[in-house]
Amino acid sequence: MNRIFSGIQPTAKMHIGNYLGAVRHWVRLQDQFDAIFCVVDLHALTVPQDPEELRTATRELAATLIAAGIDPKRSILFVQSHVAAHTELAWLFSCVAPLGWLNRMTQFKEKAGKKREQAFLGLYSYPVLMAADILAYLATHVPVGEDQKQHLELTREIAGSFNHRYGVEFFPLPEPQILGSATRVMSLRDGTAKMSKSDPSDFSRINMTDDADAIALKFRKARTDPEPLPSEPAGLEGRPEAANLLTIYAALADISPAEALARCGGAQFSTFKAELADLAAAKLSPIAAELRRLLADPGYVEGVLRDGAVRARAIADPVMERTREIMGTLRV
Ligand code: AMP
Ligand code: TRP
Numbered sequence: 001m002n003r004i005f006s007g008i009q010p011t012a013k014m015h016i017g018n019y020l021g022a023v024r025h026w027v028r029l030q031d032q033f034d035a036i037f038c039v040v041d042l043h044a045l046t047v048p049q050d051p052e053e054l055r056t057a058t059r060e061l062a063a064t065l066i067a068a069g070i071d072p073k074r075s076i077l078f079v080q081s082h083v084a085a086h087t088e089l090a091w092l093f094s095c096v097a098p099l100g101w102l103n104r105m106t107q108f109k110e111k112a113g114k115k116r117e118q119a120f121l122g123l124y125s126y127p128v129l130m131a132a133d134i135l136a137y138l139a140t141h142v143p144v145g146e147d148q149k150q151h152l153e154l155t156r157e158i159a160g161s162f163n164h165r166y167g168v169e170f171f172p173l174p175e176p177q178i179l180g181s182a183t184r185v186m187s188l189r190d191g192t193a194k195m196s197k198s199d200p201s202d203f204s205r206i207n208m209t210d211d212a213d214a215i216a217l218k219f220r221k222a223r224t225d226p227e228p229l230p231s232e233p234a235g236l237e238g239r240p241e242a243a244n245l246l247t248i249y250a251a252l253a254d255i256s257p258a259e260a261l262a263r264c265g266g267a268q269f270s271t272f273k274a275e276l277a278d279l280a281a282a283k284l285s286p287i288a289a290e291l292r293r294l295l296a297d298p299g300y301v302e303g304v305l306r307d308g309a310v311r312a313r314a315i316a317d318p319v320m321e322r323t324r325e326i327m328g329t330l331r332v
Helices: 016-029 051-068 085-094 099-103 106-112 121-135 146-166 212-221 240-253 257-264 269-295 298-327
Strands: 003-008 034-039 076-079 141-144 175-178
Touching: 003 016, 003 121, 016 034, 016 051, 016 141, 016 240, 016 269, 034 051, 034 298, 051 076, 051 269, 051 298, 076 298, 085 121, 085 298, 099 121, 099 146, 106 121, 106 146, 121 146, 141 146, 146 175, 212 269, 240 257, 240 269, 269 298
Parallel strands: 003 034, 003 141, 034 076, 141 175
Antiparallel strands: none
């Protein structure tokens, strides 16, 4: 059976962009694949983190994933630092990945900015750790957003060059599963900026923990233009805020943008925003309620993660054993 692996960083609370752009698809993929989902705390450590906050965010993200529908019985859900294979394989891969490949990575250039000399080695080798995450499980498919495509390409190059150098067909070349076409969710305050947990304004995003009142208020205050909604998708061109709200509506209703416009086209924003808020509250409040229940029961969530790590190790350990053997370490 094909196996998917995906990871998400525990850097802040999950918002509707993460949900509609990534996690909602993960939930669906559990039906078709043997699925492994990882809270990648070691990736979060590539930029400074407060230790207590990182621990809390890791537990809360795991709880949010379960509340959103990741089923820990069918899938494996675990924390990256609980399985040592990730860091060991990252080291082994760092001995087959040329600097030239890493120098091409645009995310490092963006994150390091002008202070390249002060950037940490971990930020630079981040994509090698990501390759290790995926290949430690011989995963064949990786659901990721557009922004991670380059890292996945590097993963394929590392797998291919390892196989070639050692004359084996060991690591698969994992395929990207680029997630749901329409769902790049933009900020509610600026239709040209991605909805992001790093935006200082909480009014820019809908958090998975927001209640119906907060959701309604945020949509009411969301930036729009004075025109009513068009009846065809072409009418959304040059109207990023209108397009964004419609994208969110369509994703939540599980219909295409054209179908959403057939339903809501011609409406004034005051009406449409109220409908959107009702729909969002209806879809998100069961998740928020489940999340509150899980956060009140940290023992359960930790048990899930402990069990996930045991099952993850059972897959990754033999892969590590074979990788070391291929590379020539001594077994005694
Ligand atoms: P991040 O929180 O940026 O590490 O992203 C976690 C996952 O959510 C990744 O798969 C991203 O591609 C996805 N994601 C983050 N922000 C958005 C957004 N505004 N719209 C759609 N997907 C997003
Ligand atoms: N780098 C990914 C992100 O920032 C997270 C990630 C880490 C990941 N390891 C992964 C995604 C492995 C897919 C597969 O979104």
